[in-house]
Amino acid sequence: xxxxxxxxxxxxxxxxxxxxxxxxxxxxxxxxxxxxxxxxxxxxxxxxxxxxxxxxxxxxxxxxxxxxxxxxxxxxxxxxxxxxxxxxxxxxxxxxxxxxxxxxxxxxxxxxxxxxxxxxxxxxxxxxxxxxxxxxxxxxxxxxxxxxxxxxxxxxxxxxxxxxxxxxxxxxxxxxxxxxxxxxxxxxxxxxxxxxxxxxxxxxxxxxxxxxxxxxxxxxxxxxxxxxxxxxxxxxxxxxxxxxxxxxxxxxxxxxxxxxxxxxxxxxxxxxxxxxxxxxxxxxxxxxxxxxxxxxxxxxxxxxxxxxxxxxxxxxxxxxxxxxxxxxxxxxxxxxxxxxxxxxxxxxxxxxxxxxxxxxxxxxxxxxxxxxxxxxxxxxxxxxxxxxxxxxxxxxxxxxxxxxxxxxxxxxxxxxxxxxxxxxxxxxxxxxxxxxxxxxxxxxxxxxxxxxx
Amino acid sequence: xxxxxxxxxxxxxxxxxxxxxxxxxxxxxxxxxxxxxxxxxxxxxxxxxxxxxxxxxxxxxxxxxxxxxxxxxxxxxxxxxxxxxxxxxxxxxxxxxxxxxxxxxxxxxxxxxxxxxxxxxxxxxxxxxxxxxxxxxxxxxxxxxxxxxxxxxxxxxxxxxxxxxxxxxxxxxxxxxxxxxxxxxxxxxxxxxxxxxxxxxxxxxxxxxxxxxxxxxxxxxxxxxxxxxxxxxxxxxxxxxxxxxxxxxxxxxxxxxxxxxxxxxxxxxxxxxxxxxxxxxxxxxxxxxxxxxxxxxxxxxxxxxxxxxxxxxxxxxxxxxxxxxxxxxxxxxxxxxxxxxxxxxxxxxxxxxxxxxxxxxxxxxxxxxxxxxxxxxxxxxxxxxxxxxxxxxxxxxxxxxxxxxxxxxxxxxxxxxxxxxxxxxxxxxxxxxxxxxxxxxxxxxxxxxxxxx
Numbered sequence: 001x002x003x004x005x006x007x008x009x010x011x012x013x014x015x016x017x018x019x020x021x022x023x024x025x026x027x028x029x030x031x032x033x034x035x036x037x038x039x040x041x042x043x044x045x046x047x048x049x050x051x052x053x054x055x056x057x058x059x060x061x062x063x064x065x066x067x068x069x070x071x072x073x074x075x076x077x078x079x080x081x082x083x084x085x086x087x088x089x090x091x092x093x094x095x096x097x098x099x100x101x102x103x104x105x106x107x108x109x110x111x112x113x114x115x116x117x118x119x120x121x122x123x124x125x126x127x128x129x130x131x132x133x134x135x136x137x138x139x140x141x142x143x144x145x146x147x148x149x150x151x152x153x154x155x156x157x158x159x160x161x162x163x164x165x166x167x168x169x170x171x172x173x174x175x176x177x178x179x180x181x182x183x184x185x186x187x188x189x190x191x192x193x194x195x196x197x198x199x200x201x202x203x204x205x206x207x208x209x210x211x212x213x214x215x216x217x218x219x220x221x222x223x224x225x226x227x228x229x230x231x232x233x234x235x236x237x238x239x240x241x242x243x244x245x246x247x248x249x250x251x252x253x254x255x256x257x258x259x260x261x262x263x264x265x266x267x268x269x270x271x272x273x274x275x276x277x278x279x280x281x282x283x284x285x286x287x288x289x290x291x292x293x294x295x296x297x298x299x300x301x302x303x304x305x306x307x308x309x310x311x312x313x314x315x316x317x318x319x320x321x322x323x324x325x326x327x328x329x330x331x332x333x334x335x336x337x338x339x340x341x342x343x344x345x346x347x348x349x350x351x352x353x354x355x356x357x358x359x360x361x362x363x364x365x366x367x368x369x370x371x372x373x374x375x376x377x378x379x380x381x382x383x384x385x386x387x388x389x390x391x392x393x394x395x396x397x398x399x400x401x402x403x404x405x406x407x408x409x410x411x412x413x414x415x416x417x418x419x420x421x422x423x424x425x426x427x428x429x430x431x432x433x434x435x436x437x438x439x440x441x442x443x444x445x446x447x448x449x450x451x452x453x
Numbered sequence: 454x455x456x457x458x459x460x461x462x463x464x465x466x467x468x469x470x471x472x473x474x475x476x477x478x479x480x481x482x483x484x485x486x487x488x489x490x491x492x493x494x495x496x497x498x499x500x501x502x503x504x505x506x507x508x509x510x511x512x513x514x515x516x517x518x519x520x521x522x523x524x525x526x527x528x529x530x531x532x533x534x535x536x537x538x539x540x541x542x543x544x545x546x547x548x549x550x551x552x553x554x555x556x557x558x559x560x561x562x563x564x565x566x567x568x569x570x571x572x573x574x575x576x577x578x579x580x581x582x583x584x585x586x587x588x589x590x591x592x593x594x595x596x597x598x599x600x601x602x603x604x605x606x607x608x609x610x611x612x613x614x615x616x617x618x619x620x621x622x623x624x625x626x627x628x629x630x631x632x633x634x635x636x637x638x639x640x641x642x643x644x645x646x647x648x649x650x651x652x653x654x655x656x657x658x659x660x661x662x663x664x665x666x667x668x669x670x671x672x673x674x675x676x677x678x679x680x681x682x683x684x685x686x687x688x689x690x691x692x693x694x695x696x697x698x699x700x701x702x703x704x705x706x707x708x709x710x711x712x713x714x715x716x717x718x719x720x721x722x723x724x725x726x727x728x729x730x731x732x733x734x735x736x737x738x739x740x741x742x743x744x745x746x747x748x749x750x751x752x753x754x755x756x757x758x759x760x761x762x763x764x765x766x767x768x769x770x771x772x773x774x775x776x777x778x779x780x781x782x783x784x785x786x787x788x789x790x791x792x793x794x795x796x797x798x799x800x801x802x803x804x805x806x807x808x809x810x811x812x813x814x815x816x817x818x819x820x821x822x823x824x825x826x827x828x829x830x831x832x833x834x835x836x837x838x839x840x841x842x843x844x845x846x847x848x849x850x851x852x853x854x855x856x857x858x859x860x861x862x863x864x865x866x867x868x869x870x871x872x873x874x875x876x877x878x879x880x881x882x883x884x885x886x887x888x889x890x891x892x893x894x895x896x897x898x899x900x901x902x903x904x905x906x
């Protein structure tokens with residue numbers, strides 16, 4: 001019997017386990033989980049803290065019972081200490097701190113990521129929190145319940161930072177977001193990010209950009225932040241959301257090669273440089289389909305896909321990761337903000353000759369009530385006319401997420417922008433237009449390129 | 454100067470005109486419009502009649518002024534009487550019935566379709582209406598205003614029939630739908646159509662299936678319908694919505710060949726058998742991308758695309774129609790019902806070995822409030838594992854329309870169903886799942902095919 005050991009019980013680890021069992025019901029699958037929360041949706045933490053998800057148990061993608069029914073053995077509260085690749089043994093420590101050895105035939109490392117610790121003094125003060133794990137969220141929750149803070153400051157205006165701004169505003173706190181770049185949500189272009197900034201301000205979230213927080217101090221029961229440009233700000237609660245870093249300590253005990261941004265180097269089978277050891281999810285590199293090279297792009301969707309591929313290969317069913325396009329969406333108050341593929345600057349770095357247009361279009365025929373305006377930015381290569389990327393900002397009920405997915409599917413197939421008009425997309429006046437907004441944008445891009453051929 | 458004459462001022466005709474002007478600003482473009490309503494959204498008529506669009510003027514895709522500004526000459530209330538292809542002349546009759554001759558270099562026929570007249574006695578009685586043109590809708594509107602009907606009966610449970618059921622129910626009428634098949638909405642499979650039937654009944658629309666209406670009589674100020682299976686029903690107003698037929702009289706004066714279901718035969722350049730004469734929209738055949746043959750599939754989206762291709766070719770810029778996949782969506786009360794590609798029966802006729810699965814999946818993570826259940830049917834070829842078609846039924850705010858478009862884009866590229874899991878689709882808990890519902894369906898289909906490879 002083949003023994004598959006998986007270190008890590010979040011998205012990638014559990015996806016790998018399920019896929020291996022699906023393909024080979026006889027494989028013996030054990031998942032080592034560092035805490036008591038296997039297969040929890042980390043992406044759901046802001047919605048638990050907002051109160052929209054009252055019971056954190058609901059954040060589990062699957063329950064422990066469901067996982068066991070799928071034939072997966074879970075070792076909860078176990079930590080992997082050391083991998084011995086020659087003997088194919090992993091040293092684990094139990095909750096009681098006792099050590100045990102576990103023999104494997106195939107090993108998948110899915111240790112995920114931890115919050116990045118920016119260079120700010122005072123990160124360990126009471127009232128200063130990161131948000132990455134269930135335990136992190138319990139800490140914040142307890143603070144909210146016991147301390148009754150009336151204001152919160154979020155350091156970092158990325159996905160998690162903005163979701164937390166929305167969440168804490170929903171709880172009635174006065175919220176400030178401090179971002180060191182010139183706009184929040186650096187993952188979209190400035191013109192789109194401004195729309196997001198305006199949405200935050202419309203909900204009275206104070207947005208401070210271009211400021212690098214340097215120090216957090218305690219003064220009475222208040223926290224005082226100071227930073228560049230004479231920034232000074234008093235608050236009750238601080239959330240630090242400045243990105244994540246891959247967790248690779250255990251990988252390094254097996255001398256696995258690290259790659260981009262210190263993530264575990266893998267090939268498209270998600271195999272590391274040591275045969276039979278795979279890595280997947282936020283601890284590993286991600287193959288980018290357009291760039292045709294490894295990047296570090298830790299996302300839940302990617303973790304699921306990579307885990308599934310790793311599980312398939314570990315079970316003896318060769319499969320390659322098709323690659324990421326960096327497709328992402330986030331909801332901030334009433335807006336959905338989505339992107340896929342490359343933006344201008346990224347495309348230039350990759351050697352393309354990008355041309356970008358931005359249009360406004362309606363999600364459906366304006367004569368039918370409730371039409372929402374969509375802002376669409378489209379980037380294509382001026383020479384080959386190939387689609388390179390798209391960004392959409394619009395109301396969260398305007399099918400922004402699945403519209404970006406049309407572009408993502410087009411990108412997957414290296415379509416030209418002109419070909420997008422050839423797509424037979426659905427139409428009814430309450431839900432679309434005869435040329436869907438994604439096609440309207442494509443046609444404007446086409447027109448922007450001089451000379452038709 | 455090249456003279457382009459276009460007969461027909463609805464979707465296909467206007468799209469052709471705009472595209473020709475866009476590609477060659479020097480081309481002389483004239484559009485002959487049989488009525489005074491160029492470029493009106495026929496698909497919007499039910500929403501005018503429901504009261505959701507209070508002013509019918511809003512149904513215009515573009516105003517007359519906008520069309521003139523685009524450099525397009527409109528001959529309103531002009532009817533084409535005869536085409537002389539050898540002399541390249543079209544005989545037109547003016548509103549005053551005077552005849553005039555118009556020379557063309559290129560001609561596009563976009564005469565659209567008219568309502569099919571089923572074999573029912575009494576179709577011309579007062580209170581019995583078809584719904585296809587602006588004038589049709591004015592007739593119904595006037596009847597609603599002046600006669601104050603309290604009940605309406607719709608013959609035909611297709612797209613227009615169900616939209617009118619929704620519309621007239623919204624006006625407070627008691628509505629009955631009579632459909633001769635066993636389910637309404639024959640364009641989707643029975644299990645999906647039943648969900649639609651349940652939605653109609655939930656709104657107290659009476660649905661009568663398996664009945665062929667044979668006679669309509671007047672009795673006092675009531676209309677009495679009789680039909681098969683001893684059907685008898687009294688009502689105030691009848692809408693007949695049993696499909697459409699291509700308008701080809703003018704095409705036949707030029708001896709243009711007709712094809713499938715009497716529609717004008719065209720190649721993929723939308724050119725007829727007479728060089729320099731094109732046809733597009735509901736009067737013409739449609740190339741089906743999966744079947745690789747002509748079908749008759751009159752849809753607004755297709756009319757726009759075909760018109761654009763015809764306009765491009767007529768202006769001297771060769772382009773081929775990429776083909777239809779039969780992608781459609783309709784909103785009926787709170788449901789959106791969408792399809793693309795082939796269903797089992799259609800796939801079998803086309804020589805495939807279809808395998809179909811049906812699943813339920815949520816539009817987004819259930820822990821986030823407001824999740825809606827989606828019903829997805831997926832058809833693939835058991836031998837090649839190629840995706841052949843998809844159907845989705847779900848709440849109209851559950852991104853059903855744009856999810857079917859992901860499948861449509863996948864179909865366009867002849868993806869296998871397994872490859873759909875490779876697509877990098879967007880995810881955030883309020884809008885999706887790490888594996889989007891479309892991927893969840895794909896994975897169930899994969900599992901249903903025995904043996905993994």
